[in-house]
Amino acid sequence: MSIQRKFSIFRYNPNTPDVKPFMQEYVIEEPQSMTIFTALNKIREEQDPSLMFDFVCRAAICGSCAMVINGKPRLACKTLTTDFSGTITLMPLPVFKLVGDLSVDTGAWFRHLSLKTKAWVHTDKEFDPNAAEERMDNETALLIYEAERCIECGCCIAGCVTANIREDFLGAAGINRVARFMVDPRDERSGNEYFEVIGSDEGAFGCMGLMACDDNCPMQLPLQLQLSFVRRKMLAFGLSK
Amino acid sequence: MLAQKILTRNPKAELYYDLVELLTGVTLVGFLWTHMLFVATILLGKNTFNSLSQALDDYYLSYVGIPFIILVFMMHILTAGRRLPTRYQEQQIIWRHAKMLEGADTWVWVFQVITGAAIFALGSIHMWVVISGWPISAMTSAERMQAFWWFYLVLLILGEYHAGFGIYRQFVKWGWFPRKPLGYISKVITAIILTLGLAALWVFLKLGGA
Numbered sequence: 001m002s003i004q005r006k007f008s009i010f011r012y013n014p015n016t017p018d019v020k021p022f023m024q025e026y027v028i029e030e031p032q033s034m035t036i037f038t039a040l041n042k043i044r045e046e047q048d049p050s051l052m053f054d055f056v057c058r059a060a061i062c063g064s065c066a067m068v069i070n071g072k073p074r075l076a077c078k079t080l081t082t083d084f085s086g087t088i089t090l091m092p093l094p095v096f097k098l099v100g101d102l103s104v105d106t107g108a109w110f111r112h113l114s115l116k117t118k119a120w121v122h123t124d125k126e127f128d129p130n131a132a133e134e135r136m137d138n139e140t141a142l143l144i145y146e147a148e149r150c151i152e153c154g155c156c157i158a159g160c161v162t163a164n165i166r167e168d169f170l171g172a173a174g175i176n177r178v179a180r181f182m183v184d185p186r187d188e189r190s191g192n193e194y195f196e197v198i199g200s201d202e203g204a205f206g207c208m209g210l211m212a213c214d215d216n217c218p219m220q221l222p223l224q225l226q227l228s229f230v231r232r233k234m235l236a237f238g239l240s241k
Numbered sequence: 242m243l244a245q246k247i248l249t250r251n252p253k254a255e256l257y258y259d260l261v262e263l264l265t266g267v268t269l270v271g272f273l274w275t276h277m278l279f280v281a282t283i284l285l286g287k288n289t290f291n292s293l294s295q296a297l298d299d300y301y302l303s304y305v306g307i308p309f310i311i312l313v314f315m316m317h318i319l320t321a322g323r324r325l326p327t328r329y330q331e332q333q334i335i336w337r338h339a340k341m342l343e344g345a346d347t348w349v350w351v352f353q354v355i356t357g358a359a360i361f362a363l364g365s366i367h368m369w370v371v372i373s374g375w376p377i378s379a380m381t382s383a384e385r386m387q388a389f390w391w392f393y394l395v396l397l398i399l400g401e402y403h404a405g406f407g408i409y410r411q412f413v414k415w416g417w418f419p420r421k422p423l424g425y426i427s428k429v430i431t432a433i434i435l436t437l438g439l440a441a442l443w444v445f446l447k448l449g450g451a
Contacts, residue, residue: 161335195252231415
């Protein structure tokens with residue numbers, strides 16, 4: 001037995017600004033279990049080929065299909081329709097540039113983040129391809145790995161009040177990224193250099209501690225602890241020089 | 242880069258602002274809780290209350306403490322207040338966002354802003370009234386309660402809310418601990434202080450007729 005499921009989906013195309021944003025309703029047959037991602041494809045195939053939304057991997061790896069599902073930033077591919085009763089409302093992520101309907105451009109935002117935080121290992125050491133790789137203790141490797149689990153879906157940014165009103169705020173994704181390099185012994189940046197990047201209201205001190213990032217991370221990253229770790233580091237660096 | 246921004250740039254300014262917000266906030270929470278414990282000495286009787294007030298006066302603690310707290314109060318308004326959304330569109334975004342997200346901490350913060358603004362007004366009135374009726378004694382306090390118990394009830398609830406969640410949020414932002422136990426502990430302390438405050442309010446009301 002399948003049931004009828006109603007979706008209320010945000011529609012807007014920036015290329016036709018005369019048509020004001022509106023919510024459009026679709027009803028589909030819902031099998032026993034399906035993800036929001038599957039449902040969207042069904043709607044597009046069977047009812048409305050003009051519906052815009054993003055996806056690539058279908059497996060919570062690429063982070064493309066993040067959207068606001070019944071008020072919460074979630075991955076469409078990792079959220080089941082059966083988690084909700086009644087109508088499911090879908091909105092695009094705020095903060096990011098709206099491409100149309102549910103599709104947003106997170107890429108440009110994250111590229112800016114990478115350049116701003118200089119998100120690569122800074123070292124003066126010459127790379128020797130023949131030398132054995134330097135060893136790293138397991139604990140450090142795990143700390144780096146934990147921060148690197150971020151898939152850059154943008155849910156933490158969309159949920160953040162500060163990011164919603166301050167365009168220059170780097171948010172949990174940005175601060176988490178810096179935390180990743182701060183624990184990496186191969187990165188030779190000084191405390192001063194990190195402070196320049198993130199010791200301001202654009203970075204660590206812009207966070208007001210509302211923790212919507214921590215509540216809504218689809219990868220369950222420990223964002224509160226990452227944010228407070230970086231905040232304390234910034235305090236130490238800022239007061240030491 | 243713009244000339245006026247290069248000339249005024251101080252890379253550490255935002256660190257100092259954040260630090261002053263933290264330190265003044267923690268000081269005010271400490272003050273408020275101590276204040277409520279002192280007020281609650283009325284539960285032990287008029288004489289205990291009066292002799293504590295007398296002792297604070299005799300050792301000049303009131304004369305040092307009150308101006309200091311006023312200064313800290315002003316600094317907290319300036320540093321914590323810098324985060325307040327002042328533009329119409331920002332306020333609309335936040336309101337919509339809070340309703341959409343239904344995140345408990347986001348709502349708590351919205352009320353933190355509202356209670357903060359209210360405490361600015363009500364706290365200032367409270368300080369003015371108390372200082373102009375100096376010294377503090379059980380009888381004058383009881384007299385104030387007769388007519389203005391509702392004012393103190395509102396200020397008590399707003400103050401405890403703002404302090405309890407304020408200290409919680411500072412620990413969340415700076416701390417080593419996960420949020421859940423932090424929230425629990427700050428709620429328990431707030432409940433205790435609130436109960437003491439309400440009890441003191443009740444005793445003052447009873448005392449008023451005498």
